[in-house]
Amino acid sequence: MTDFRNKKGILFIVSAPSGAGKTTLCNDLTAKMPSLVHSISHTTRTPRPGEVDGEHYYFVTQERFKAMEEAGEFAEWAIVHGNLYGTSKTELERLFGLGKDVILDIDTQGAMKIKASGMGGVFVFILPPSMEVLEKRLRGRESDKEEDIRKRLERGVEEIRSYGDYDYLVVNDDFGAALDALRSVVVAEKNRVGSVDAGLLKEKFGL
Amino acid sequence: MTDFRNKKGILFIVSAPSGAGKTTLCNDLTAKMPSLVHSISHTTRTPRPGEVDGEHYYFVTQERFKAMEEAGEFAEWAIVHGNLYGTSKTELERLFGLGKDVILDIDTQGAMKIKASGMGGVFVFILPPSMEVLEKRLRGRESDKEEDIRKRLERGVEEIRSYGDYDYLVVNDDFGAALDALRSVVVAEKNRVGSVDAGLLKEKFGL
Numbered sequence: 001m002t003d004f005r006n007k008k009g010i011l012f013i014v015s016a017p018s019g020a021g022k023t024t025l026c027n028d029l030t031a032k033m034p035s036l037v038h039s040i041s042h043t044t045r046t047p048r049p050g051e052v053d054g055e056h057y058y059f060v061t062q063e064r065f066k067a068m069e070e071a072g073e074f075a076e077w078a079i080v081h082g083n084l085y086g087t088s089k090t091e092l093e094r095l096f097g098l099g100k101d102v103i104l105d106i107d108t109q110g111a112m113k114i115k116a117s118g119m120g121g122v123f124v125f126i127l128p129p130s131m132e133v134l135e136k137r138l139r140g141r142e143s144d145k146e147e148d149i150r151k152r153l154e155r156g157v158e159e160i161r162s163y164g165d166y167d168y169l170v171v172n173d174d175f176g177a178a179l180d181a182l183r184s185v186v187v188a189e190k191n192r193v194g195s196v197d198a199g200l201l202k203e204k205f206g207l
Numbered sequence: 208m209t210d211f212r213n214k215k216g217i218l219f220i221v222s223a224p225s226g227a228g229k230t231t232l233c234n235d236l237t238a239k240m241p242s243l244v245h246s247i248s249h250t251t252r253t254p255r256p257g258e259v260d261g262e263h264y265y266f267v268t269q270e271r272f273k274a275m276e277e278a279g280e281f282a283e284w285a286i287v288h289g290n291l292y293g294t295s296k297t298e299l300e301r302l303f304g305l306g307k308d309v310i311l312d313i314d315t316q317g318a319m320k321i322k323a324s325g326m327g328g329v330f331v332f333i334l335p336p337s338m339e340v341l342e343k344r345l346r347g348r349e350s351d352k353e354e355d356i357r358k359r360l361e362r363g364v365e366e367i368r369s370y371g372d373y374d375y376l377v378v379n380d381d382f383g384a385a386l387d388a389l390r391s392v393v394v395a396e397k398n399r400v401g402s403v404d405a406g407l408l409k410e411k412f413g414l
Binding site for chain 1 (some may be wrong): 209210211332334337338364367368370371373374375376377378387388390391392393394395396397398399400403405408411412413414
């Protein structure tokens with residue numbers, strides 16, 4: 001396949017309220033597209049059984065995380081349930097260096113930090129079909145307490161308010177259709193005129 | 208499927224040098240996507256056997272065409288081999304009124320007229336993988352004379368020079384991949400935040 005695309009990878013930032021199905025969608029998408037990978041986050045959280053450092057997360061101490069943050073090494077970072085999570089710029093550069101596109105599955109605050117940084121990227125928001133469906137999905141997770149569900153719903157509405165700051169909005173009603181829409185966004189963005197290697201095109205067509 | 212999209216159809220403008228495979232791609236795409244239709248052009252050309260007025264073209268006289276043009280009724284028009292071809296604004300409005308997205312398969316001059324008119328639209332350029340492949344494809348059409356092929360190739364290079372004025376560039380090397388890319392552009396554009404019915408979304412999520 002002749003490829004006139006420049007080799008610069010694209011950063012896809014995906015946000016959604018908890019329960020919209022973002023994680024499953026993103027995992028299924030990267031399984032379908034070998035050129036698209038998740039970036040590995042740094043976290044101060046304790047590893048869970050089976051979690052491997054440098055594979056699931058880069059596990060670091062609070063001190064190390066704070067030092068990195070102060071040195072401006074994070075593209076974005078956030079506190080979730082008292083633990084720190086961040087995406088290091090070095091990690092993104094590593095993946096782009098491998099010729100990959102990168103998907104970042106982060107909340108709206110992190111997404112807006114990326115947007116404000118001017119590093120560019122394609123912003124996708126995933127929406128449940130309604131609040132009723134979102135609540136039903138959250139209640140389906142038996143482990144969650146009533147208080148947790150209520151908090152997640154409130155926070156969900158707050159997240160949804162930010163949809164206008166994104167480039168694309170994918171409604172996860174029918175899972176197959178939502179996955180197709182998300183994949184289409186990635187394929188379309190790879191075919192943007194801005195992703196073209198103008199020099200190669202000039203050479204090939206004697207322009 | 209919950210649909211938060213506003214009902215405004217999208218205009219897709221597709222251009223390519225002759226021999227790039229544009230017509231086959233566009234026809235296969237509309238066959239795959241019932242929501243996407245070709246607009247019917249007005250032309251002063253004589254109908255060919257089997258061509259039906261109002262189905263393949265709106266066949267009109269030179270006088271009628273010129274009167275329409277002077278009245279500003281065309282979104283774009285062009286002269287091809289001495290015949291006039293045009294896309295009427297009424298035809299586009301008719302299709303949008305039916306809830307359709309519209310694909311316009313026109314040359315770069317027509318495309319730039321649409322762009323300059325400010326009516327909006329998504330501009331897609333289809334590229335052959337190389338000049339050699341383009342020439343081979345044109346020579347494969349046995350009906351064309353050497354002189355015609357040479358003219359088409361020269362005109363092809365002129366068309367390709369305009370690719371930078373488009374939003375997307377799809378390379379038709381592997382037909383299946385090119386069709387997938389074109390379809391992805393349509394699906395992605397339908398999921399743009401700008402296509403969202405903000406009122407419906409507000410209502411559904413109590414924003």
